[in-house]
Amino acid sequence: REQQQILDQTTDSMFGSEAIPLVVRYLVPLVVLCNIGLFLSGHLNVGGTVKVDGELFGESIVIDRFFEFSIARSTVDLWNAGGRVMAVLILLFSGVWPYTKQLVTLFLWFASPQTVSVSTRGSLLEWLDFLTKWSSVDIFVLIISLVAFRLTIESPTLEFLPPNFYSLEAFVLPLWGLYANLIAQILTQLTSHLIIHYHRKVVSVALEAAGQLREGNEENGMDQAPEAAENGGEEAIESNESDNENGEENGVEKERESQRLRGDDSKDILMNHEFARPHRGEYSSLTIRELVNPVITVTGIVICVCIIVGCALPSFSIDILGLLGVAIEFGQEFRQAVIKQGVFSIVNLLVNQGQSLGEATHLIGMIFISVVLIFTVVVAPLVQTTALWWNWMMPMTARARGKLEVVVEILQSWQYVEVYLIAVLVSAWQLGQVSEFLINRYCDGLEDTFSTLLYYGILREDDAQCFRVRAHVEAGTYILILSAFALAFLETFVMRALFQYQRDKAAEEDVGHQDDCGLDETTTQMIETMDVDETVEKITPAPVMFSDLFRWLLTSEKDLVPVQLH
Structure with a gap:
């Protein structure tokens, strides 16, 4: 606050x-x-x-x-x-x-x-x-x-x-x-x-x-509150001036803050972190169970495979009905007029259509649409999955981990697997009514003819109209749904762990600073004069942490269990 x-x-x-x-x-x-x-x-x-x-x-x-x-x-x-x-x-x-x-x-x-x-x-x-x-x-x-x-x-x-x-x-x-x-x-x-x-x-x-960032003051050994805080932080400036009387304490504080916020050369592995339990008020920490890390790797592989396979297989099929469907079947030796399409086949169709139009503007436009489709539905989720796995498994400095966190955040906003799935599901649900509206309104005068052809069995009931498409969801959609849920779980798991990792590190630095420097006179006076009820109201409760959401994947630190001596 x-x-x-x-x-x-x-x-x-x-x-x-x-x-x-x-x-x-x-x-x-x-x-x-x-x-x-x-x-x-x-x-x-x-x-x-x-x-x-x-x-x-x-x-x-x-x-x-x-x-x-x-x-x-x-x-x-x-x-x-x-x-x-x-x-x-x-x-x-x-x-x-x-x-x-x-x-x-x-x-x-x-x-x-x-x-x-x-x-x-x-x-x-x-x-x-x-x-x-x-x-x-x-x-x-x-x-x-x-x-x-x-x-x-x-x-x-x-x-x-x-x-x-x-x-x-x-x-x-x-x-x-x-x-x-x-x-x-x-x-x-x-x-x-x-x-x-x-x-x-x-x-x-x-x-x-x-x-809040105490840097660049090694020459004089003291922190100076900047002019930008003069309007709203005069009391904080006076407190800082009081604290800075002890140059040695300030040097320790400055070094800790610099390491925490700027990042040092030390590397940590996120999966090896000992997660605190702020809601329990316990001194014990939690670590990842042994089977979790292999599961994370397998999950990442499954996501990548599902995305590639789901995009290669048909996501939906289009069954063309009506007189136009009969005409199509008549021209292809009465094979059923069904078209199956997935992400990769859609891209291939768009590029071929752009080439067949014979105009550079149409070809560029089709390539533009294809690139956006491939990047958002295929490339972005694959790279995001890799970045999440790397963040969990690989040793990194705080600075590198922070940069990778931003990359994951950007990739999350650019991966459109869910958008594509919603579009497929809605289209499969509603395209039939839309297709009827396109052409059938021009065929109102043929209703008696359709009824006669249907009565004598020349046309099927579905074909007793000018045109209609009937869309169905295919295997590729279900595989992409699986990949979307798995990616959402992996992203929540890793990013929640990273959030608590950063919070735990900041808490450790704050505790270490207090141990090294003790409480200054201003803080001591504030503690002596504070109203307990008022202070309790001002305390901001800790948010739901990784150790709360995924407690079932964590285990207590065995090294902290007291050893019985006989």
């Missing part, structure tokens, strides 16, 4: 903080406003259009904009078509959340610590960064639609029909709306990382200025 009071009293808003370069202070709000503009452009402009290329009796048939997709229009169309769940999800994730995130970020950039405390600002920024990925649900749904509505109809090879008598190909062509959303999503995440970095820099500079 003392640190929070110092931060709130001695710092300004991020826009007014001198710890942040002037260019960055003005650039960040401009980028946020630019992101809002990009999201608006993406939502209001056409995100994709169904293009039809066909040939009949040797004559070419081209329909450039048979049907158009946009977030604003598609949400209304989905609602009218009966796909209300998908409409609500897209509205919340892609219509409400992106703008809410941008406006909250803009508010936090300009808000003073008196309006929003520094600790609250940091927590909000981290949550915003963590939840940013969910505004891309509509992007992944549209990517799945690129595959779901790709149709290829070829004339059958029959003696009474000339070769290539007819053909038809329909596919979804991504347009500016999709790319604007994707660019805005990437810029939003990059901006979020930048803002968190400078928030932490503001905190670090403020604590250093307030005397």
Whole structure:
């Protein structure tokens, strides 16, 4: 609480903080406003259009904009078509959340610590960064639609029909709306990382200025509270001046603080750490059980294998029904019109489609979408898993471990396995109603014909319509769900352990400092005059620790058990 009071009293808003370069202070709000503009452009402009290329009796048939997709229009169309769940999800994730995130970020950039405390600002920024990925649900749904509505109809090879008598190909062509959303999503995440970095820099500079980091004073052997703390920390300055009368004690304190906050050359292994039990008030510590470390390694391997296999196997299948489905089956020797797609096959299809269009802009756009898909669903979770395993198993200095912690935090915000899974599940649930709305509204006059063909058994019930797709979840989705849960467990386990490791180390340094330096006169007087009830109310309870959440994976330190002498 003392640190929070110092931060709130001695710092300004991020826009007014001198710890942040002037260019960055003005650039960040401009980028946020630019992101809002990009999201608006993406939502209001056409995100994709169904293009039809066909040939009949040797004559070419081209329909450039048979049907158009946009977030604003598609949400209304989905609602009218009966796909209300998908409409609500897209509205919340892609219509409400992106703008809410941008406006909250803009508010936090300009808000003073008196309006929003520094600790609250940091927590909000981290949550915003963590939840940013969910505004891309509509992007992944549209990517799945690129595959779901790709149709290829070829004339059958029959003696009474000339070769290539007819053909038809329909596919979804991504347009500016999709790319604007994707660019805005990437810029939003990059901006979020930048803002968190400078928030932490503001905190670090403020604590250093307030005397929390006692460095660079070896020449005079005393700490000096900086001018930045004069407005809110006059009593702390007087206390520091009193403490600094003893140069030897101050030297020990300075060395301990420097080692704790800056990190020394000593290396620790996280899995070997003895975890304290702050909620029990016990002196004994807890260590990891013997079988846990092999399980962590196996878990990491399983995650990597599941991600690769889950992306290689089909995540969903599209069963094409109606007259168009019958036409497709007729042209492929009556094999069922079913298309199975996974992450890797989607990327291959997008690149091939970009090449077939014959325009560099479309090819670059398709490659851009493919790179984002591969990086967020494959590369980021694989690297994150490796970084978590490395943080747990490998000896590292405090500085290196802190840097790796930031890397894991960034990778967590860029891994979109959960977003892809939500998009697949929602698409499998709602695509059927959406596909009916696309074409069947043009076939209202054929209802009697369909009824007659159905009555005489010429058409199946599912095919007594113009067009419908029926999506199914395939094995790849279930494997990716397993990998997502395993990765979430591994990330929680390692990062919770790291948080308590850092807390335990800080507590050890504080206790060691008190043992070496004792209590100063000011602290002694404060203890003698304090009100017990008032002090108890001010005590901040320790948060739920790693040793509480994963007690079942920890064991008591046997070396601390008293030995019976006979």
